[in-house]
Every structure is written in C-alpha cells, then in structure tokens.
Amino acid sequence: MIKKKILVTGAAGFIGSKICSELLKKKYTVIGCDDFSSGLKKNVIKGIKFLNIDLSNKKKISILPKNIDYIFHLAGQSSGEKSFEDPINDLNRNFITTYNLIDFAKKNFIKNFFYASSMSVYGNSVSKANINANCKPLSYYGLHKKLSEDYIIKNSNNFNFIIFRIFNVYGPGQDLLNEKQGMVSIYLASLLKKSKIVVKGSLNRFRDLIYIDDVVEIWIEALKNKKMQNRIINLGTGQKIKVIKMLEILKKLHVKKSKIIIKKNTPGDQHGIYSDKSLLKFIYKRKFINTKEGFKKFYNWAKKLN
Numbered sequence: 432m433i434k435k436k437i438l439v440t441g442a443a444g445f446i447g448s449k450i451c452s453e454l455l456k457k458k459y460t461v462i463g464c465d466d467f468s469s470g471l472k473k474n475v476i477k478g479i480k481f482l483n484i485d486l487s488n489k490k491k492i493s494i495l496p497k498n499i500d501y502i503f504h505l506a507g508q509s510s511g512e513k514s515f516e517d518p519i520n521d522l523n524r525n526f527i528t529t530y531n532l533i534d535f536a537k538k539n540f541i542k543n544f545f546y547a548s549s550m551s552v553y554g555n556s557v558s559k560a561n562i563n564a565n566c567k568p569l570s571y572y573g574l575h576k577k578l579s580e581d582y583i584i585k586n587s588n589n590f591n592f593i594i595f596r597i598f599n600v601y602g603p604g605q606d607l608l609n610e611k612q613g614m615v616s617i618y619l620a621s622l623l624k625k626s627k628i629v630v631k632g633s634l635n636r637f638r639d640l641i642y643i644d645d646v647v648e649i650w651i652e653a654l655k656n657k658k659m660q661n662r663i664i665n666l667g668t669g670q671k672i673k674v675i676k677m678l679e680i681l682k683k684l685h686v687k688k689s690k691i692i693i694k695k696n697t698p699g700d701q702h703g704i705y706s707d708k709s710l711l712k713f714i715y716k717r718k719f720i721n722t723k724e725g726f727k728k729f730y731n732w733a734k735k736l737n
C-alpha cells in the first residue's frame with residue numbers, strides 16, 4: 432500500500448519534530464519545513480525531506496512539493512508574551528503562514544489540513560473551556576490563532592480540516608533555553624540552573640498540562656479517525672492543575688533546596704483555563720500520562736542535559 436505524503440510545518444520545533452519522528456516510524460513519507468526562527472537544526476529528524484523556508488513569504492511556498500495528502504500546520508510564533516513585543520511578526524508567523532498554505536492547498540487540491548491552534552483563543556471568557564464557548568483572546572498570539580481558525584473554516588469546502596486547540600504541552604525535547612514559552616519548561620529550567628523558580632503571576636493560576644507523547648499520538652490518530660474530521664478539538668487532558676501544585680511536584684523531584692520568587696504577570700496571561708474534554712473522550716478513548724509521571728520523565732531528561 433502506498434503510504435500518504437505529509438507536509439509538517441514547524442518541523443524544527445518542539446511538537447513538529449516529534450510528530451515527524453512518529454510519522455517516519457509509521458512509514459509515512461514526511462516533508463518538513465521550518466525557517467529556524469525559533470526551531471533548532473538538531474531537531475530536524477533524519478530521514479525526512481527538509482526545506483528551509485519562511486512560510487510567510489508567498490513566493491517561497493511555491494517550492495513546496497505539490498502532491499501532498501495532508502498538511503500538518505504547526506509553524507508559528509508560539510509565545511503569548513512575545514506577541515506583545517512584535518505583533519506584526521506574530522501576525523506573519525501565525526496568520527500569514529496559514530493564509531499562504533491554504534492558498535497553496537486550494538491550488539494543488541490538497542484534501543486535508545490540520546492546524547495547531549491554541550487554548551489562548553478563549554482568553555478569560557471561560558475556565559472550563561468548551562469549544563462552543565465565546566472566544567475573547569487576550570494576546571495578539573491568541574487573536575492571530577483565532578483569525579487562522581476562522582480562515583480555515585471559511586475555506587473548508589475545499590478540504591477536510593481539524594483545528595486542535597492545544598493546551599499547555601510539556602516534555603522531553605522542549606527548548607529549555609526559551610524563557611518565554613512553556614510554563615513547565617521555564618520553571619524546570621530555572622530550577623535546574625539556579626535552584627530557584629521565578630513565577631510571573633499568581634500561584635493560584637491554573638492550567639491543563641498535556642504530555643508531548645499524548646499530543647503526538649492524537650495528531651497521528653487523526654489520520655485514521657473519521658470522527659475527528661472537520662471539527663475544532665480541545666487538545667487537553669481535562670485535568671485542572673494550579674501553578675502551586677506544579678511547583679510542589681517539581682520541588683519534590685529536585686533534591687536540592689529551592690525557592691520561589693513571585694513577580695508581576697506577563698501581558699495577556701490567562702488566569703485559569705482547562706479543557707472540557709467531553710468531545711475528545713467521545714472521539715478518542717485514551718488514558719493520558721498523569722502529571723507526576725510526566726514531570727518525572729521531563730525532569731530526568733532535562734537533568735541529563737545539564
């Protein structure tokens with residue numbers, strides 16, 4: 432049987448590279464692209480066809496191979512905080528890339544488009560987020576993700592789509608030098624380096640943390656699971672965890688004494704959000720890796736790097 436060809440954008444990033452690796456193991460033909468704006472060369476998986484292109488540049492898109500079965504669009508600027516520093520950069524990376532890829536998909540009759548959106552689209556409108564809740568993004572990042580979602584749906588008579596509203600992903604492979612994206616990785620990196628954790632915002636804020644392997648598995652499952660097609664899906668575990676609890680687990684893993692320093696929160700920070708997973712449960716029955724186990728795996732991986 433001929434295996435499908437999948438274009439993975441953001442292939443040098445945290446989630447994209449892990450997805451490429453899993454697709455290769457399953458014998459799909461993988462074409463990856465990235466412009467290394469935040470992604471790392473070492474993340475590019477051997478065995479994929481790789482193209483170094485900036486997807487916000489329309490002319491560059493034309494060099495992509497045309498006979499693609501699926502586009503997995505994960506390229507983007509992934510920090511809410513950074514989106515305030517340069518909103519136009521965020522617009523280019525999170526919306527213009529989507530706009531260009533949709534245009535490319537339509538012209539080349541590509542039939543499937545899966546998109547990495549974010550729980551940031553909800554803002555503070557709800558704490559237990561259901562996909563039908565009002566979206567009131569607080570950051571430019573959330574705003575541009577929402578714009579991409581709307582644009583995909585507007586064009587969806589041309590292809591099947593899945594929009595994943597991804598919650599907070601963590602785990603091995605995350606860039607520990609990036610101090611502006613990834614709540615758990617930021618805390619873990621500073622704990623290992625200085626034995627102190629700087630928390631920007633209240634310890635009572637809460638999130639829905641999802642381990643990287645679970646995220647990858649669900650994207651791959653979406654290739655076969657017809658019930659997932661043409662939907663917006665919350666990609667979270669449905670478990671609410673407060674920042675204070677996250678720190679407690681991390682501190683227990685760390686043998687050295689550590690302290691917590693609390694600072695002002697970052698612009699556009701959501702107070703608390705977790706996923707209503709009723710839809711995910713219905714279309715995909717799976718037990719998620721629990722937080723303690725996930726943190727332990729992440730900690731042990733990160734410790735080896737130090």
Ligand SMILES: NC(=O)c1ccc[n+]([C@@H]2O[C@H](COP(=O)([O-])OP(=O)(O)OC[C@H]3O[C@@H](n4cnc5c(N)ncnc54)[C@H](O)[C@@H]3O)[C@@H](O)[C@H]2O)c1
Binds near residue numbers: 464
């Ligand atoms: N990690 C999370 O917790 C999380 C949560 C919600 C949504 N997401 C979304 O999932 C996607 C992947 O996240 P990640 O954590 O792997 O982020 P990441 O920053 O590690 O990966 C994004 C990749 O996109 C690349 N990129 C950016 N602009 C580009 C452009 N114009 N052309 C080509 N490549 C470009 C970057 O170089 C980077 O390698 C992102 O779109 C992010 O917004 C992530």
